[in-house]
Amino acid sequence: MILVSVWLAPESVYPESKSLGKISFDPKPQEGYFQGWNYYYRDKDTILFATFLVSNLGPGTHNNGVSLYIKHPKLGTYFTTQEYADYDLIAKTGEFGQKSGDNKMEKKGHSFFVTMRTGDLELDLEFNASTQKFPIALSGGDIDLTPFNGFLRADVGFSRVPAKGQIRKSETTIDLNGLGGMEHLNTNLEVYKYSKSWEILRSFSEQGDRLNFGGFTGTDNYPNGFFKRISxxxxxxxxxxxxxxTKIEILKKTHNKFSGYDLPTQQKLTIDGEDSCTATITDTKVIGEINVLENISAVLRFFVRLFFAKPYQIHLNTSVVWDCVNSPIPTQTFKSGIHSYYLVNR
Known part of the structure; x- marks a missing residue:
């Protein structure tokens, strides 16, 4: 099908270059095209992940939808997905923004707005990104996935910015006033062809610096075994x-009973360059666990099972010790972090 739609009040988000992030709607004709925008939010009581997706995977093109995960004392653990066809999507190539059914994300000035309506729950959330100069290209730009015919791009739209809003469910209203961020992924190749698992980590120092780490562990025929970067x-x-x-040393690991996967609890990363930089990641408490197959429709479950044997999301509290011998960036600890694993296949 041909997507013909108009985004209300479109605007260019930021200047674009190889070194800067590019988080606009960027549809591709390939079957493996996938774009995702993941918003995270946290305060003393709340963990929240709100995700918008567009993909050609499965029947039709520009299949789109949203997922929402909330953990809060008044709600317990809440997770839902909403799935839509291309005619439900309102977006414009080259512009930021998406509307899927009654769910939308948009940018006005320096603020990003997320609205979700999932039937029994309403979410309104605003992220004030005025302190973020521009999106960061975590992947370093478009990555050539040779020997496969495709590309990958990963960006951090903004991180650890003030966020406020409200959750409403039945007779319960929860006011939100915390911190959050947004990450973006864009690829035109089916992810199961070159990756087994993905991860994204966000952590913050007492000085207010923000460390982001992410990438994927490759399939057996992916060169070097993985692609991961730090910013x-x-x-x-x-x-x-x-x-x-360039190198990952697993110092400790544990068996996650919920997913059945073995996950690192402490790992040491060696970074490319002359500064002899390392980052030691320590994961502690599990703050969220999602079995993807249990929370999607029967139709989508059929297609997911064709390609993804055991899809799970695991979110953990984390901290990172950064150490460089020759770098002007001092040795320091980044705390208050969230480490998210997106597990695809063993």
């Missing part, structure tokens, strides 16, 4: 370090 952004929203992970 550090100052408290002024400017990128002060970016590098590719």
């Amino acid at each position: 550090i952004v100052s408290n002024k929203g400017e990128e002060i370090f970016s590098g590719k992970v």
Whole structure:
């Protein structure tokens, strides 16, 4: 099908270059096209992940939808997905924004707005990204996935910015006033062809610097076994370090009973470059666990099972010790972090 739609009040988000992030709607004709925008939010009581997706996987093109995960004392654990066809999608190529059914994300000035209506729950959330200069290209730009014919791009739209809003469910109203961020992924190749698992980590120092780490573990025929990178952004929203992970040492691991996967609890990353930089990641408490197959429709479950043997999401509290011998960035600990694993296949 041909997507013909108009986004209300479109605007260019940020200047674009190879080094900057590019988070606009960017549809591709390939079957493996996938774009996702993941918003996270946290305060002393609440963990929240709100995700918008567009993909050509399965029947039709521009299949789209949203997922919402909330953990709060008054709600317990809440997870839902909403699935839509291309005629339900309102978006415009080259612009930021998406409307899927009654759910939408949009940008006005320096603020990003997320609205979700999932039947029994309403979410309204605003992220004030005025301290973020521009999206950061966590992947370093478009990555060539040779020997496969495709590309991958991962961006951090903004991180650890003030966020406020409200959750309403039945007679319960929860006011939100915390911190959050947004990450973006864009690829035109089916992810199961080159990856087994994905991860994204966000952690923050006492000085207000933000460390982001992410990437994927490759399939057996992916060169070098993995692709992962680290970016550090100052408290002024400017990128002060970016590098590719060249070596991963698993120092400790544990068996996650919920998913059945073995996951690292402590790992040491070596970063490419002359500064002899390492990052030691320590994961502690599990703060969220999702079995994807249990929370989607029968039709989508059929297609997911064709390609993804055991799809789970595991979210954990984390901290990172950063150490560089020759770098102007001092040795420091990044705390208050969230480490998210997106497990696809063993």
